[in-house]
Amino acid sequence: MPPKKRKASANVAGAAKSGRASAASTPGPATPRDIDSSDDPGSPDEPAEDEEQIQKAVDRFSLAAYQDKSKRGPIDAASRYFGDNGKRDFSYLPLKPDSKSRPIWIDPQRGRIILENFSALAEQAKDFLITVAEPLSRPTFLHEYSLTPHSLYAAVSVGLQPQDIVNTLDRFSKTPLPESIVSFIRSCASSYGKVKLVIKDTKYFVESNDAEVLQKLLKDPVIGPCRVQGTDTVTSAPSMGGLVIPGTSNAAGVQQAQLRQGQQSENAQPEADEKPQPENPFDALREDDDDDNQEAVHAFEILDTSVEIVQKRCLDIQYPMLEEYDFRNDDRNANLEIDLRPATQIRSYQEKSLSKMFGNGRAKSGIIVLPCGAGKTLVGITAACTIKKGTIVLCTSTMSAHQWRQEFLKWSNIGPQDIAVFTADSKQKFPGNTGIIVTTYPMVTQSGKRAYDSQKMMDFLTGREWGLMLLDEVHVVPANIFRKVSHSIKSHAKLGLTATLLREDDKIQDLNFLIGPKLYEANWMELSEQGHIAKVQCAEVWCPMTTEFYDEYLRTKDRGLKQNLYVMNPAKIQACQFLIDYHENRGDKIIVFSDNVYALIHVAKALGRLFICGSTPNSERMDVLDNFMHNPLVKTVFLSKIGDTSLDLPEATCLIQISSHYGSRRQEAQRLGRILRAKRRSDEGFNAFFYSLVSKDTAEMYYSTKRQAFLVDQGYSFKVITQLAGMDKMENLTFKTPKDRRELLQKVIVDTEAKRPLEDGDPTDDLFYTAGGRRKKRGVRRTAGTLGELSGGQDMAYIEQRKGANKALKKKPGKSAFFKKIGREKQRMKDLATQEE
Numbered sequence: 045m046p047p048k049k050r051k052a053s054a055n056v057a058g059a060a061k062s063g064r065a066s067a068a069s070t071p072g073p074a075t076p077r078d079i080d081s082s083d084d085p086g087s088p089d090e091p092a093e094d095e096e097q098i099q100k101a102v103d104r105f106s107l108a109a110y111q112d113k114s115k116r117g118p119i120d121a122a123s124r125y126f127g128d129n130g131k132r133d134f135s136y137l138p139l140k141p142d143s144k145s146r147p148i149w150i151d152p153q154r155g156r157i158i159l160e161n162f163s164a165l166a167e168q169a170k171d172f173l174i175t176v177a178e179p180l181s182r183p184t185f186l187h188e189y190s191l192t193p194h195s196l197y198a199a200v201s202v203g204l205q206p207q208d209i210v211n212t213l214d215r216f217s218k219t220p221l222p223e224s225i226v227s228f229i230r231s232c233a234s235s236y237g238k239v240k241l242v243i244k245d246t247k248y249f250v251e252s253n254d255a256e257v258l259q260k261l262l263k264d265p266v267i268g269p270c271r272v273q274g275t276d277t278v279t280s281a282p283s284m285g286g287l288v289i290p291g292t293s294n295a296a297g298v299q300q301a302q303l304r305q306g307q308q309s310e311n312a313q314p315e316a317d318e319k320p321q322p323e324n325p326f327d328a329l330r331e332d333d334d335d336d337n338q339e340a341v342h343a344f345e346i347l348d349t350s351v352e353i354v355q356k357r358c359l360d361i362q363y364p365m366l367e368e369y370d371f372r373n374d375d376r377n378a379n380l381e382i383d384l385r386p387a388t389q390i391r392s393y394q395e396k397s398l399s400k401m402f403g404n405g406r407a408k409s410g411i412i413v414l415p416c417g418a419g420k421t422l423v424g425i426t427a428a429c430t431i432k433k434g435t436i437v438l439c440t441s442t443m444s445a446h447q448w449r450q451e452f453l454k455w456s457n458i459g460p461q462d463i464a465v466f467t468a469d470s471k472q473k474f475p476g477n478t479g480i481i482v483t484t485y486p487m488v489t490q491s492g493k494r495a496y497d498s499q500k501m502m503d504f505l506t507g508r509e510w511g512l513m514l515l516d517e518v519h520v521v522p523a524n525i526f527r528k529v530s531h532s533i534k535s536h537a538k539l540g541l542t543a544t545l546l547r548e549d550d551k552i553q554d555l556n557f558l559i560g561p562k563l564y565e566a567n568w569m570e571l572s573e574q575g576h577i578a579k580v581q582c583a584e585v586w587c588p589m590t591t592e593f594y595d596e597y598l599r600t601k602d603r604g605l606k607q608n609l610y611v612m613n614p615a616k617i618q619a620c621q622f623l624i625d626y627h628e629n630r631g632d633k634i635i636v637f638s639d640n641v642y643a644l645i646h647v648a649k650a651l652g653r654l655f656i657c658g659s660t661p662n663s664e665r666m667d668v669l670d671n672f673m674h675n676p677l678v679k680t681v682f683l684s685k686i687g688d689t690s691l692d693l694p695e696a697t698c699l700i701q702i703s704s705h706y707g708s709r710r711q712e713a714q715r716l717g718r719i720l721r722a723k724r725r726s727d728e729g730f731n732a733f734f735y736s737l738v739s740k741d742t743a744e745m746y747y748s749t750k751r752q753a754f755l756v757d758q759g760y761s762f763k764v765i766t767q768l769a770g771m772d773k774m775e776n777l778t779f780k781t782p783k784d785r786r787e788l789l790q791k792v793i794v795d796t797e798a799k800r801p802l803e804d805g806d807p808t809d810d811l812f813y814t815a816g817g818r819r820k821k822r823g824v825r826r827t828a829g830t831l832g833e834l835s836g837g838q839d840m841a842y843i844e845q846r847k848g849a850n851k852a853l854k855k856k857p858g859k860s861a862f863f864k865k866i867g868r869e870k871q872r873m874k875d876l877a878t879q880e881e
């Protein structure tokens with residue numbers, strides 16, 4: 045963070061002399077007026093009193109000026125403490141006179157923004173920053189955001205103009221806005237949002253309210269020929285007026301409910317002429333924006349077959365196309381009878397996320413990021429209730445497809461016959477001319493020959509136009525799957541939902557353009573403070589390796605054995621036993637996670653608890669989970685990684701992780717998500733617990749730190765526990781004697797050499813898969829990549845691929861002649877068999 049130093053205070057003092065430091069020198073909390081007031085030195089409509097001084101300052105903090113050392117502040121003895129050999133020392137930036145009441149610092153080189161979360165204006169600044177920048181880290185006092193081309197693309201997509209962004213940032217900033225930042229925003233945002241892809245009457249139109257931009261596109265050698273001749277139109281843009289998102293305080297049903305309440309309690313009755321005040325300067329900007337929508341809109345039609353070519357070309361020439369659906373003027377597609385049930389009221393953050401989607405009266409495609417258990421399903425359902433057209437929902441597993449259908453029936457008034465599920469076991473359609481289909485990614489992206497009824501169902505899905513496509517858990521699905529989905533199924537608007545948009549393998553950028561920009565990302569800590577998700581105490585328990593195990597760990601070169609040794613460390617098993625005992629006695633229900641199936645089975649058996657892993661039959665899984673939920677005697681269940689997602693156990697209040705997937709931040713977050721929805725979260729003083737057990741002085745410590753990065757950025761802090769008080773006095777503690785530990789060591793060595801199952805060999809990621817031969821033929825699998833990817837060394841959490849990919853990864857790029865021959869031979873045998881049939 046840029047430190048406040050001598051030079052800065054000199055500026056404040058100087059300004060105070062000129063009578064302009066009132067905000068800085070007046071005690072008491074700042075108000076929004078502090079920022080809006082005309083004595084804002086950065087505001088464009090202020091008196092030009094300090095212009096010269098500011099200009100000088102601006103000159104000094106442009107990137108070029110920074111590189112020109114003569115214009116840079118002196119590097120002093122302390123500068124080297126500010127990173128990169130003093131390059132991150134920004135104390136040369138002059139502070140605005142009232143900088144104390146302004147909440148943000150901006151790094152002129154990298155576009156990083158530091159927010160003082162303790163500032164009186166932090167709430168307003170956060171609302172704005174979440175729209176224009178990517179949140180990187182949001183712990184208690186200081187938040188870090190980054191301005192990126194994608195974040196600016198997202199900002200433009202919700203209706204902000206580059207000048208709005210510059211002005212508002214400047215208002216919040218403690219220093220005048222660096223020129224490098226101003227030009228970055230202008231250059232990124234000026235072309236973004238200019239071009240839209242709109243479907244009208246099932247025809248694709250390229251639309252812009254800037255005729256010059258459209259001319260430029262038409263002259264482009266790639267885009268020009270894609271235009272359908274004689275289709276150019278000029279219309280006026282629709283206004284936001286009249287659009288009400290159901291379930292919000294504006295929705296008619298809710299207003300009536302409030303009125304009824306008001307009649308009962310006079311205090312609760314809102315003033316008839318009371319006008320909602322804009323929450324902050326940013327809101328005021330957005331309100332103004334709505335007026336601008338009345339401009340003329342120019343458009344030309346393109347062929348369906350050229351959509352991707354045009355999309356790609358627009359991206360290449362820096363005019364990414366926003367997808368918008370003017371659903372209120374779509375008379376061609378039948379309206380769906382659907383609304384939220386009168387009692388359903390969406391929460392403020394759900395409303396905020398949806399207002400980003402429907403900000404200008406149309407449905408914008410994009411991604412909404414909410415923590416696990418925060419109610420993404422209801423956000424999707426409300427979007428469907430707003431658009432009221434045919435909807436297709438894509439989920440990661442059969443179980444969640446059925447859950448989605450249940451949730452639709454629970455929260456909305458959709459007729460049960462109008463919502464159907466398309467999975468391997470169910471191929472229903474809706475009887476009317478519109479409705480909802482819930483399906484899974486593998487069902488619609490499967491290649492190869494399909495069964496007759498599946499093919500018929502696919503023809504049904506691809507042969508019609510959908511109003512909305514809801515994409516659940518977008519982070520796990522590779523870009524090529526999305527490409528396939530959006531090619532085969534035509535939908536006007538796409539809404540991606542996820543809790544952890546973690547994917548630094550570049551595929552995240554593909555999502556940005558294949559689905560749309562990130563429209564909203566909620567703050568985990570805020571939601572937990574408000575009681576929407578559980579408060580969690582996180583701890584990392586350091587378990588010293590026992591002497592026998594550590595000797596072997598240091599001696600062996602076998603990575604597999606090393607891993608088994610730190611996972612099966614007897615001290616870790618003892619810690620697990622102690623924690624289970626402690627929390628069971630407190631009345632908690634506990635999930636113990638272990639990726640390592642060998643450890644899962646052995647530890648669960650050693651501690652006499654139930655377990656579920658990939659090879660557990662479906663009926664047994666259901667039994668175990670049923671007992672866990674309803675049987676007071678079953679307080680603990682051991683789960684392999686198949687329980688990371690798709691698992692709704694609101695009874696669980698404590699998690700213990702004994703082995704995990706290397707440095708996977710996403711797995712850590714998903715696992716934490718299992719207790720965020722704890723039923724008891726609203727109880728007074730309730731806390732859920734998340735323990736990660738790591739063997740001290742082993743590679744596991746490194747992975748553990750890496751895994752926690754995402755949660756730490758969300759504001760969680762991990763306490764380190766080096767000793768569990770009272771553990772050594774525990775009766776029946778396992779592996780207490782050296783003899784027991786030596787025996788365990790021998791067993792681990794022998795089993796590792798004999799290659800007993802170490803990882804969960806089951807290919808399914810669906811906890812509720814159908815056991816049997818057919819399972820192998822369908823579905824995506826969660827599988828490992830190269831070792832570097834696995835270790836999280838490339839910041840990759842999981843790759844979700846089709847089954848053959850794992851083998852392919854292990855192979856060298858070119859397939860050897862031998863394997864090619866075997867492949868050909870197999871194919872020949874298959875063909876022969878088919879002919880004989």
Ligand SMILES: Nc1ncnc2c1ncn2[C@@H]1O[C@H](COP(=O)(O)OP(=O)(O)OP(=O)(O)O)[C@@H](O)[C@H]1O
Nearest residue numbers: 389390391415416417418419420421422543717721
């Ligand atoms: N507005 C609301 N009012 C009441 N309950 C709600 C609301 N929104 C969500 N919930 C409840 O919160 C719980 C979690 O919702 P949901 O399953 O949609 O979470 P999620 O974000 O999809 O979680 P995950 O990422 O773990 O799948 C559900 O029990 C749901 O009924």
